[in-house]
Amino acid sequence: MLAFTPLHPIFGVEVSGVDLREPLSDTVFTQIHDAFERHALVILRGQQIDDAQQIVFSRRFGALEITRLGAQGQGSELVILTNIGADGAVVEPSHRQWLNTRANQLWHSDSSFKPVPAHASLLSGRIVPAKGGETEFINLHAVWRALPFELQHAAEGRIAIHDFSHSRAQVDARAVTPEERAVVPPVRQPLVRVSDRGEKSIYIGSHVSGIEGMAQQEAHALLDQLLAFAAQPQFVYTHAWQAHDLLIWDNRCTLHRGRPFEPSLPRYLVRATVAGAGPLIEQAVVADAARDARDTVMQ
Ligand code: OGA
Ligand code: MN
Numbered sequence: 500m501l502a503f504t505p506l507h508p509i510f511g512v513e514v515s516g517v518d519l520r521e522p523l524s525d526t527v528f529t530q531i532h533d534a535f536e537r538h539a540l541v542i543l544r545g546q547q548i549d550d551a552q553q554i555v556f557s558r559r560f561g562a563l564e565i566t567r568l569g570a571q572g573q574g575s576e577l578v579i580l581t582n583i584g585a586d587g588a589v590v591e592p593s594h595r596q597w598l599n600t601r602a603n604q605l606w607h608s609d610s611s612f613k614p615v616p617a618h619a620s621l622l623s624g625r626i627v628p629a630k631g632g633e634t635e636f637i638n639l640h641a642v643w644r645a646l647p648f649e650l651q652h653a654a655e656g657r658i659a660i661h662d663f664s665h666s667r668a669q670v671d672a673r674a675v676t677p678e679e680r681a682v683v684p685p686v687r688q689p690l691v692r693v694s695d696r697g698e699k700s701i702y703i704g705s706h707v708s709g710i711e712g713m714a715q716q717e718a719h720a721l722l723d724q725l726l727a728f729a730a731q732p733q734f735v736y737t738h739a740w741q742a743h744d745l746l747i748w749d750n751r752c753t754l755h756r757g758r759p760f761e762p763s764l765p766r767y768l769v770r771a772t773v774a775g776a777g778p779l780i781e782q783a784v785v786a787d788a789a790r791d792a793r794d795t796v797m798q
Contacts, residue, residue: 502515502516509734510539510638514534515544519543519553532560535619545741550769553769554576557773560619561773563576566578567683569676569679571599578769578772580769589765605666607666608750608754610772611706615777620772622634624744625743627741627744627768628765634756637753638752641734642701643691645728655691657712657713660711661685661707662686662708663680665706666704688780700751737758750775
């Protein structure tokens with residue numbers, strides 16, 4: 500028997516009564532999946548799963564992303580978020596491994612910098628600090644409903660540019676190598692996302708580098724206003740980790756960020772990322788037009 504306990508007045512639910520080391524029936528999976536669809540964030544505590552079990556469960560939500568070049572776990576279906584080095588000791592704060600940790604402390608939606616952004620993320624806390632290092636979430640549907648009309652109006656119909664290099668540059672200008680940059684060129688995403696159920700949300704976060712057709716200053720002023728409104732306490736759930744928590748969140752309608760923690764404390768989390776169904780909007784109109792013109796000439 501599953502039990503459902505709300506986490507926050509507007510979103511999130513803890514589901515108990517399941518052990519992901521055991522085979523999971525379709526009926527139980529459907530209940531968890533429904534909870535994910537309805538509450539945007541699902542927490543399962545006490546899941547002492549290994550990588551293989553995490554992959555098996557995560558795949559039931561859909562095909563998994565392959566971890567990009569430059570992230571720990573590259574080329575696999577898992578991302579490793581840790582400050583533990585190859586020798587088993589915690590790395591120095593200047594170490595490159597801290598880059599992703601620090602970048603993840605900015606509000607973002609996973610893989611919004613890809614033409615097909617992430618659908619869901621499943622994050623398993625294997626080793627977590629007793630204090631600090633929480634993960635926070637914002638429900639962007641609730642934000643949209645409460646957003647003043649002027650801000651809704653300013654955002655409607657706009658297209659944002661999401662650029663991985665932009666979010667990393669906020670942490671460390673030399674953070675991304677030219678090779679890493681080349682595999683994640685900037686992409687276009689609608690600033691207002693509409694869910695399958697017709698609910699709107701503001702699709703923003705640290706990867707957004709600008710808004711098409713808007714001067715940088717104006718764009719950033721709008722983005723800052725939207726984020727400041729979204730990050731108000733009534734829209735935020737703060738998750739204090741216990742070892743073996745598994746968090747499942749909907750990247751389509753939430754933002755999240757990690758919180759700082761004492762750098763000498765070990766932290767080891769493993770994430771599987773469920774890929775989205777397709778691009779939200781046309782990506783490369785100009786490139787397509789150029790290719791069509793070239794193909795026409797070649798015929
Ligand atoms: C992530 C992420 C934040 C954290 O796993 O995608 O952003 O608290 N994590 O580690
Ligand atoms: Mn993330």
